[in-house]
Amino acid sequence: MSRAASSSHDKKMSAISCHNIIKRYGDTQVVHAFDLDVADNEFVVFLGPSGCGKSTILRMLAGLEDISGGDLHIGGRRVNDLPPQERGIAMVFQNYALYPHMTVRDNIAFGLKRLKVPKAEIDSRIKEVSDTLGLERYLQRRPTELSGGQQQRVAIARAMIKTPKVFLFDEPLSNLDAKLRNHMRIEIAKLHQTLKTTTVYVTHDQHEAMTLADRIVLLRDGRIEQVGSPKEIFERPRSAFVAGFIGTPPMNLVEMSVKDAGSHFELSGRGGVVHVNARRFALEGRERVTLGIRPAHLQVDVNGGRDGGFSGEVQLIEYLGNEVLVSFGGDDNEISALMPSAQSPRLHERVRFVADPQQVHLFDVETGASLLRDGTPLH
Ligand SMILES: Nc1ncnc2c1ncn2[C@@H]1O[C@H](COP(=O)(O)OP(=O)(O)O)[C@@H](O)[C@H]1O
Numbered sequence: 199m200s201r202a203a204s205s206s207h208d209k210k211m212s213a214i215s216c217h218n219i220i221k222r223y224g225d226t227q228v229v230h231a232f233d234l235d236v237a238d239n240e241f242v243v244f245l246g247p248s249g250c251g252k253s254t255i256l257r258m259l260a261g262l263e264d265i266s267g268g269d270l271h272i273g274g275r276r277v278n279d280l281p282p283q284e285r286g287i288a289m290v291f292q293n294y295a296l297y298p299h300m301t302v303r304d305n306i307a308f309g310l311k312r313l314k315v316p317k318a319e320i321d322s323r324i325k326e327v328s329d330t331l332g333l334e335r336y337l338q339r340r341p342t343e344l345s346g347g348q349q350q351r352v353a354i355a356r357a358m359i360k361t362p363k364v365f366l367f368d369e370p371l372s373n374l375d376a377k378l379r380n381h382m383r384i385e386i387a388k389l390h391q392t393l394k395t396t397t398v399y400v401t402h403d404q405h406e407a408m409t410l411a412d413r414i415v416l417l418r419d420g421r422i423e424q425v426g427s428p429k430e431i432f433e434r435p436r437s438a439f440v441a442g443f444i445g446t447p448p449m450n451l452v453e454m455s456v457k458d459a460g461s462h463f464e465l466s467g468r469g470g471v472v473h474v475n476a477r478r479f480a481l482e483g484r485e486r487v488t489l490g491i492r493p494a495h496l497q498v499d500v501n502g503g504r505d506g507g508f509s510g511e512v513q514l515i516e517y518l519g520n521e522v523l524v525s526f527g528g529d530d531n532e533i534s535a536l537m538p539s540a541q542s543p544r545l546h547e548r549v550r551f552v553a554d555p556q557q558v559h560l561f562d563v564e565t566g567a568s569l570l571r572d573g574t575p576l577h
């Protein structure tokens with residue numbers, strides 16, 4: 199069957215629907231009421247710190263792990279109890295797990311041979327897949343004669359050749375060095391543009407998530423913390439946890455005290471004062487709040503005349519090339535600001551930065567929930 203034919207059948211064939219899915223190991227629950235719909239052709243990334251449940255959920259989708267509760271549908275069919283090979287899924291792992299004694303060609307063909315697919319069809323599929331992934335020249339080699347990136351490409355080829363309805367990736371680039379990781383990330387993005395196969399991709403690397411995902415599912419302790427496009431998650435984090443997890447260098451999170459000044463609230467702390475619009479944030483009756491501001495959203499206050507901002511002595515300057523990351527303030531309450539290298543202050547100089555009021559985030563001190571009022575437009 200040609201790719202065109204195989205991908206043109208029912209449009210919704212590869213949508214995934216997770217409803218109230220839970221996972222228990224003995225008495226310990228590690229995934230709590232997981233609800234998510236992945237659209238046909240969508241590229242969804244599960245992101246979160248180590249141990250938050252990413253692999254467990256992915257393995258339940260694949261059928262490699264029992265589902266303790268809830269419903270999983272793929273292509274409109276309930277698959278909770280369907281064995282992995284009947285789910286139309288192919289999975290790529292962090293350790294590529296290639297067969298060392300087989301050639302690249304045999305590694306790629308293995309799954310189809312096991313399904314007793316006719317040789318002529320296997321040959322034409324191998325040609326198609328190795329063309330797409332640039333593996334033609336390596337088909338006769340053994341995995342040990344390939345670089346890490348090439349081995350990972352073979353693992354992807356082995357998954358692709360089954361023409362799966364859904365691709366699952368579990369940290370596929372973690373074993374590669376930084377340069378190769380970048381390269382392979384771009385290849386995976388291009389592959390998805392070409393094949394458009396519905397994909398769920400697990401990573402703890404926010405950069406991978408931001409660059410690959412149509413939507414990110416940010417997980418924490420087995421629960422969804424936020425689901426949204428990379429832009430939504432970056433611009434409107436729903437909690438201080440999300441705010442601190444997404445973005446490099448990380449957002450400054452500063453506890454401030456709150457004073458109601460009528461049309462605005464005045465926040466103070468850490469050698470700084472920031473005014474925020476009372477219509478944007480639900481601050482009524484609060485004495486303290488966690489303020490979030492990204493290093494790039496602090497600007498040097500050149501003549502010291504602007505309202506609100508943070509002052510302090512420069513403690514550290516990290517040179518990043520075009521920009522410097524300047525840390526200023528006291529010992530355990532430093533704030534960082536990102537600025538053009540050409541404008542870098544000197545070490546120990548006294549500096550003053552103002553926060554762009556449109557870029558300020560506020561969170562509940564205890565729960566970390568965002569205090570942005572519903573309906574406030576994305577800028
Ligand atoms: N076989 C298992 N038995 C018991 N606990 C497990 C098992 N596998 C994973 N866990 C626990 O489930 C949680 C989620 O693990 P995992 O899905 O591997 O996280 P991630 O992939 O996000 O790093 C962790 O707390 C982990 O210790």
Ligand SMILES: [Mg+2]
Pocket residue numbers: 252253254
């Ligand atoms: Mg994992």
